[in-house]
Amino acid sequence: xxxxxxYFMQHGLAVDKTVDSERHLSDAGTRETQIMAEALRSSDAPxxxxxxSGKLRAQQTAEIVxxxxxxxxxxxxxGLSPNDDVKMLAAELSNDDALYVGHLPHxxxxxxxxxxxxxxPAVLHFKNSAIVYLEKDKTPDQAAPWRIxxxxxxxxxxxxK
Numbered sequence: 001x002x003x004x005x006x007y008f009m010q011h012g013l014a015v016d017k018t019v020d021s022e023r024h025l026s027d028a029g030t031r032e033t034q035i036m037a038e039a040l041r042s043s044d045a046p047x048x049x050x051x052x053s054g055k056l057r058a059q060q061t062a063e064i065v066x067x068x069x070x071x072x073x074x075x076x077x078x079g080l081s082p083n084d085d086v087k088m089l090a091a092e093l094s095n096d097d098a099l100y101v102g103h104l105p106h107x108x109x110x111x112x113x114x115x116x117x118x119x120x121p122a123v124l125h126f127k128n129s130a131i132v133y134l135e136k137d138k139t140p141d142q143a144a145p146w147r148i149x150x151x152x153x154x155x156x157x158x159x160x161k
Contacts (some may be wrong), residue, residue, distance in 0.1 A: 003135045006146070007045065008107050009036070009065070009098040013128040014057040022056045032129040032154040033061050035130075037068035039152055039159055040131060045069075051077035052101040061129070062101045086110040087120055099131075114146040127153045 012030030025033065040047070050066050052058040054076040062074050079089035082103040089100075090113055102110075107124040111132060115123055124132060130153040134146040152159065 005133065005135050006044070006093060007040075007047065007088065007131055007133050007150075008111060009099060009100055009101045009131045010063065010107055010126040010128055011052075011055070011057040011061040012020050012064070012105060024056050025060045029057070029128060030060070030064065033064045034068070035154055036129045036131055036152065037065040038063060040099075041068045042048050045099075045133070047074060047097055047099050049073045049075065049098045050101065051075050051098060053077070053080035053082075053103060055081070055103070057100045058103065063119075065099060065101070080106065082106050086113050090114060100104055111148070115148060117145065124148065126149060127155075129154050 001114055012025045012033035014023040014120045015026045025091060045091040047069050048071070048073055050062045050073065052074065066074050077089065079092065080100060080102040082105065084106055086109045088107060089110060104126055107126050108124060109119040111134070114118045114123065114134060130151065132151045133149045136148045138145045
């Protein structure tokens, strides 16, 4: 049986909103995102599309990953903002091999909903630039839960600094 795969990533570390109201990536956030993009490329993740929330820090994160992965399709996805209803995006997740770049608390609630059927409590604690890879069997039962296959942070063992 083939697997359905999906990836979620928290945007890289952004500058404080008192410095920049748009909150572009900080230098550290850019470096960590580049490190994670390289780790994702090295994992041979078969990504075909990248979605982001439309906020600058998520867009910049998506662009860094797209460049490392040689992906030309980057789109804004509704339902990826920090306080959006996770059920809205969960119902739209039909894109296999896609990366969704978003924010907290949304991503933690979304992964919890997909893996356990409940938004709370969080089953995973995201960090800036972290990536989680979920999979599930392709079956007619769309209600089947997703499984966490792996989770990487910029501080994970084996991640080149």
